[in-house]
Amino acid sequence: MTNHIPVLIITLPLIAAFLQPVTGFAGFKLRNLVIITILLVLNGLLFMLVPDVALQGKTIYYTMGASDPSQFTQPGISFPVRIVLKIDSFSLFTGIIVGVVTLTTFLFSTGTVKEDKRKSYFSTLFLLFTAGLMGMSFTNDLFNFFVFLEISSISGAALVAYRTYRKHAPYAGYKYILISTIATTFFLFGVGICYAQYGSFNIQYINSVLAHSYLDKVAMLFIIVAMAMKAGSVPMHMWVPDTYAEAPASISAMLKASGMVTLCAMFRFTFSLFGPSSSGAGKINYETLGWIVIVLGVLSMFIGVTMALIQHDVRRLMAFHAVSQTGYMLLGVGVGIAVFAKGDGGAAFKAFGKMAMVGGIFHIMNNAFYKNLLFLTSGVMERRFGTRNLNGMIGLGHRDTLTTVVFMIGALAIAGIPPFNGFDSKLLIYESVYKFSPVLAIIAMFVSVMTLASFMKVFYSSFMGPRRDDLIVEGAPLTKGTKAGLIILAALIILTGLFPGIIVDGIIEPAVTALTQIR
Amino acid sequence: MKLVSLLAMFIIAGFMFTGIGKLHLPGDPAGNSNVFSQRSSEKTDTANISTMDDYYLRNGQMETGSNNIVTSVVFDYRGFDTLGEAAVLFLVVTSISMLLFSIIKGKDLEETVLTDSDGFPAGMTRIVSIGTVLMLPIIMAFGAYLVIHGHLSPGGGFQGGAVMATGTALLVISSFVVRNLQKTYKLFSFFESLGLTVFIVTGFAGMGISFLHNFLANNDGSFLGKVIPLGTNPGFLNSGGILPILSTAVGIEVFCGISIILVLLSRALNARGSQKGGHKC
Amino acid sequence: MLSIFLYVTVVSLLILSITSVIYKRNLIKLVIALNIAESSVNLFFITLAYRPDSTAPIFTLAPALQELRMVLPSPQALILTNIVIGFATTALMLVLAVITYKNNGTLDIRKLKGVEDHD
Amino acid sequence: MTFSVVLSILCAVILITAVLSILFRDLMAAVVSYAVFGLVMTVIYFMLDAPDVAIAEASIGAALTVCIFVIAIRMTRRREE
Numbered sequence A: 001m002t003n004h005i006p007v008l009i010i011t012l013p014l015i016a017a018f019l020q021p022v023t024g025f026a027g028f029k030l031r032n033l034v035i036i037t038i039l040l041v042l043n044g045l046l047f048m049l050v051p052d053v054a055l056q057g058k059t060i061y062y063t064m065g066a067s068d069p070s071q072f073t074q075p076g077i078s079f080p081v082r083i084v085l086k087i088d089s090f091s092l093f094t095g096i097i098v099g100v101v102t103l104t105t106f107l108f109s110t111g112t113v114k115e116d117k118r119k120s121y122f123s124t125l126f127l128l129f130t131a132g133l134m135g136m137s138f139t140n141d142l143f144n145f146f147v148f149l150e151i152s153s154i155s156g157a158a159l160v161a162y163r164t165y166r167k168h169a170p171y172a173g174y175k176y177i178l179i180s181t182i183a184t185t186f187f188l189f190g191v192g193i194c195y196a197q198y199g200s201f202n203i204q205y206i207n208s209v210l211a212h213s214y215l216d217k218v219a220m221l222f223i224i225v226a227m228a229m230k231a232g233s234v235p236m237h238m239w240v241p242d243t244y245a246e247a248p249a250s251i252s253a254m255l256k257a258s259g260m261v262t263l264c265a266m267f268r269f270t271f272s273l274f275g276p277s278s279s280g281a282g283k284i285n286y287e288t289l290g291w292i293v294i295v296l297g298v299l300s301m302f303i304g305v306t307m308a309l310i311q312h313d314v315r316r317l318m319a320f321h322a323v324s325q326t327g328y329m330l331l332g333v334g335v336g337i338a339v340f341a342k343g344d345g346g347a348a349f350k351a352f353g354k355m356a357m358v359g360g361i362f363h364i365m366n367n368a369f370y371k372n373l374l375f376l377t378s379g380v381m382e383r384r385f386g387t388r389n390l391n392g393m394i395g396l397g398h399r400d401t402l403t404t405v406v407f408m409i410g411a412l413a414i415a416g417i418p419p420f421n422g423f424d425s426k427l428l429i430y431e432s433v434y435k436f437s438p439v440l441a442i443i444a445m446f447v448s449v450m451t452l453a454s455f456m457k458v459f460y461s462s463f464m465g466p467r468r469d470d471l472i473v474e475g476a477p478l479t480k481g482t483k484a485g486l487i488i489l490a491a492l493i494i495l496t497g498l499f500p501g502i503i504v505d506g507i508i509e510p511a512v513t514a515l516t517q518i519r
Numbered sequence B: 001m002k003l004v005s006l007l008a009m010f011i012i013a014g015f016m017f018t019g020i021g022k023l024h025l026p027g028d029p030a031g032n033s034n035v036f037s038q039r040s041s042e043k044t045d046t047a048n049i050s051t052m053d054d055y056y057l058r059n060g061q062m063e064t065g066s067n068n069i070v071t072s073v074v075f076d077y078r079g080f081d082t083l084g085e086a087a088v089l090f091l092v093v094t095s096i097s098m099l100l101f102s103i104i105k106g107k108d109l110e111e112t113v114l115t116d117s118d119g120f121p122a123g124m125t126r127i128v129s130i131g132t133v134l135m136l137p138i139i140m141a142f143g144a145y146l147v148i149h150g151h152l153s154p155g156g157g158f159q160g161g162a163v164m165a166t167g168t169a170l171l172v173i174s175s176f177v178v179r180n181l182q183k184t185y186k187l188f189s190f191f192e193s194l195g196l197t198v199f200i201v202t203g204f205a206g207m208g209i210s211f212l213h214n215f216l217a218n219n220d221g222s223f224l225g226k227v228i229p230l231g232t233n234p235g236f237l238n239s240g241g242i243l244p245i246l247s248t249a250v251g252i253e254v255f256c257g258i259s260i261i262l263v264l265l266s267r268a269l270n271a272r273g274s275q276k277g278g279h280k281c
Numbered sequence C: 001m002l003s004i005f006l007y008v009t010v011v012s013l014l015i016l017s018i019t020s021v022i023y024k025r026n027l028i029k030l031v032i033a034l035n036i037a038e039s040s041v042n043l044f045f046i047t048l049a050y051r052p053d054s055t056a057p058i059f060t061l062a063p064a065l066q067e068l069r070m071v072l073p074s075p076q077a078l079i080l081t082n083i084v085i086g087f088a089t090t091a092l093m094l095v096l097a098v099i100t101y102k103n104n105g106t107l108d109i110r111k112l113k114g115v116e117d118h119d
Numbered sequence D: 001m002t003f004s005v006v007l008s009i010l011c012a013v014i015l016i017t018a019v020l021s022i023l024f025r026d027l028m029a030a031v032v033s034y035a036v037f038g039l040v041m042t043v044i045y046f047m048l049d050a051p052d053v054a055i056a057e058a059s060i061g062a063a064l065t066v067c068i069f070v071i072a073i074r075m076t077r078r079r080e081e
Helices: A002-018 A020-026 A028-054 A089-112 A120-136 A144-161 A169-198 A204-207 A214-231 A240-246 A249-273 A288-307 A314-338 A347-385 A403-416 A421-436 A439-461 A480-498 A499-516 B002-020 B052-064 B069-077 B079-100 B106-110 B128-148 B157-173 B181-208 B243-270 C003-025 C029-048 C073-104 D002-023 D027-047 D051-075
Strands: A058-061 A084-087
Touching: A002 A020, A002 A028, A002 A084, A002 A120, A002 B079, A002 B181, A020 A028, A020 A120, A020 A403, A020 B181, A028 A058, A028 A089, A028 A120, A028 A499, A028 B157, A084 A089, A084 A120, A084 A204, A089 A120, A089 A249, A089 A347, A089 A480, A089 A499, A089 B052, A120 A144, A120 A249, A120 B002, A120 B079, A144 A169, A144 A249, A144 B079, A144 C073, A169 A204, A169 A214, A169 A240, A169 C003, A169 C029, A169 C073, A204 A249, A240 A314, A249 A314, A249 A347, A249 A499, A249 B002, A288 A314, A288 A347, A288 A439, A314 A347, A314 A421, A314 A439, A347 A421, A347 A480, A347 A499, A403 A421, A403 A439, A403 A480, A421 A439, A421 A480, A421 A499, A480 A499, B002 C003, B052 B069, B052 B181, B069 B079, B069 B243, B069 C073, B079 B181, B079 B243, B079 C073, B128 B157, B128 B243, B157 B243, B157 C003, B157 C073, B157 D051, B181 B243, B243 C073, B243 D051, C003 C029, C003 D002, C029 C073, C029 D027, C073 D051, D002 D027, D027 D051
Parallel strands: none
Antiparallel strands: A058 A084
16 A cells, blocks of 8 residues: 555545535534544554655656556557556655645634534535645646646635635635636646647656757746746745735744745756756856846845834734744745756866755745744734734733743744754755845845744734733633644744754755755 | 836736737647648657647547547646535535525524416416426426437536536526525535535546556557547447536536535525515526 | 638637626626636537548447448537536526625626725 | 638637627626627637536536526616716
């Protein structure tokens, strides 16, 4: 059964979702238990793959419906004719992010989303969201990726609009699906152009015969624009604050995970699809592409953090920080792309480009954890005070010790303060980017300081101050599931922060190697 | 902001228009243009094949036992996409139920329809009602034909299910509003779930070899496993392996899913308090 | 000649729909525009699949010739999937637009703008 | 030759109906225009040897999409502001 793990990871949440109309009758406790079990099994399956894939560098293929699923192609032909799932270190890394985020988020949502008739729909959509993100991580087929992109964006839009009684929630959902549909249309155009030239949809096969023609560049433009739009990078970031603010807290966290997966996919398309093919040297100008990514990253960092400073709405503030943090990853990986295919035989890449990429990719993981934690705590704050406005919150620290502590951990991590995980990845980015261009590193540090200032504002205004029980709308203590979700995330942040070497050597470094094929 | 996006749009348009001239044009065939040239009689012939589509055209018929190559691509070679697509429809039906049950409340669920003396709905003229009653069986039969003959003639699960759902649309627009929404919804929802479950269970049934493996095809004489001759032939209904099963499952799922969407939307239209601002057309 | 016509139609439809997404303000009109974009993608793929003097990839209907030419099957299969996905997206967008109208009393993006702040 | 002429006329019809369905300020008229768009698209698919896609487009693009559009417009307002 072990060689069927790739397909099980995607189909288990699908089956659970399809059976929801049946299991939904069994009462909500059983239903939640079933879903938590499935998410735990998913995480278990993912970590079962770590020794083989990440540590030994194996690549696992799974060809749907073939007589020998572990082969990439059938005997006698050089191209795959069926859909292939591919698990290498990079997709495993993406899958682990999705697994951890979905588990903790669902644990959190068991206590915060009201148990009523519509909760059954909520959990169905949540499972499908998970399946979509897992599929996006593992598929090696462009059209299959499109299908899973649609699954994740449609379920995301419906979940953003979950609280239809709120005035603007449906409009936020509408915005999200509008942007997603435009992005998927662009993506499909890019896929069509690739297909027109190579007659295949398989990423690895297309890369092996890539001719770097003019049409390839057009296809790359379409695909990368689509992914950047979906990940919420700067020119198309306007939907992010509205959507993240109106969604339930757990769904904001899931949207963030979806953005991270999209970003990972964008990097995979840059390197594994349009990267220099094995047949010839790269003719696409990677330095220009890298600089475009860097400029997008710097703009995202700067605009995100400046807009965040003036917000009074806690969720919009965090959403703008999400844009700003995306900038760090784009900066790190952009530096990597810029020095990726330089004429010096990869010396510059080995010197600092790879470290920048490790920093950027590591930051994706760290960001997924602490941003998730911050969104979840903002959910607790919103629940307590019945508003998202910072002016209406004061003195929460007197009641909710756990929330205060985990918020503090998350805020320090996002600002890059030493014992937490944000520091490790930011340090990698600073060091390597400084070798590439000192100005960029200084901008990145400056943005980090502004982030700290902004989160101190939130901390002082909502957790400090006199105890005001009259402002509290809902005083019920947090349920066990909610607490478990928060504690797991906080523990992960601290552990990653204390032992970054293990994570970097075990997961991140193999992921970067799998992406760039440069050891 | 608008100007910037428009500018970006024009840049992309420029790229596209310049790209058109360089695209593979439908005049010059990529790969082997003749389907049977130098085709050996083995089940899988891999000689002289240069693209994926060539492979489908030359081997699809023998490997999957289906005369319609599009169906064999949809349900066999790229069956996982189809599973995802069915999941998208299920997902949208779930979302729409979730969103619309906040508009449709209590009494709307069992609202009875005004009928005239013969039991036809009073909303439209008699011509529309009787026309609906006459058309409905034909549409349903055509849809069912498309689903069942998906591996022989144009058609398949999606098309058949969608055609059958136009029958529901006809019922909706001729004001045959469903009497008891709760029961109808549960029925449709059950069958939708059933279709999807059949699909995924069929996929897992081939798991001894791989997910969605066509384990029934070409088992001579047994259930759905008839071997069909190479080339033009009238086709046999009991060929195709798991394709007819998957096609039927998807057909049921699409029919029920789209029906739920239509029924819920029409009930939300007639729900109390929603007439304000609406226009008759 | 023929193919250029089809490709120009595809690109014009895409540009038309994206431009109207940028400039139109009615939520339902935006859905129509996106549907047109989706149709343009579908036409693009079907055009890619086409070969002159060929038959549809269905052996039941094919003429019994020695030299049999067929159009490419896989883009058609993908477009079947895309059409259903497009319908699903349209339905969801329309329902969201309807509920937005119920909550705010307008479908105009300008009037919906700027209301997201504090509440 | 006839094939090319018919196809180019249909392409022109497609473009005209698409532009009309964007320009009409009466949403119901826009949707009717979109229905014509879907029907002509069906004919084009059939001419390009894609009968499977043509059936799907005929039932979904020309019938069901229009049906849900009409319902949605009846639930909101008919004219653009």
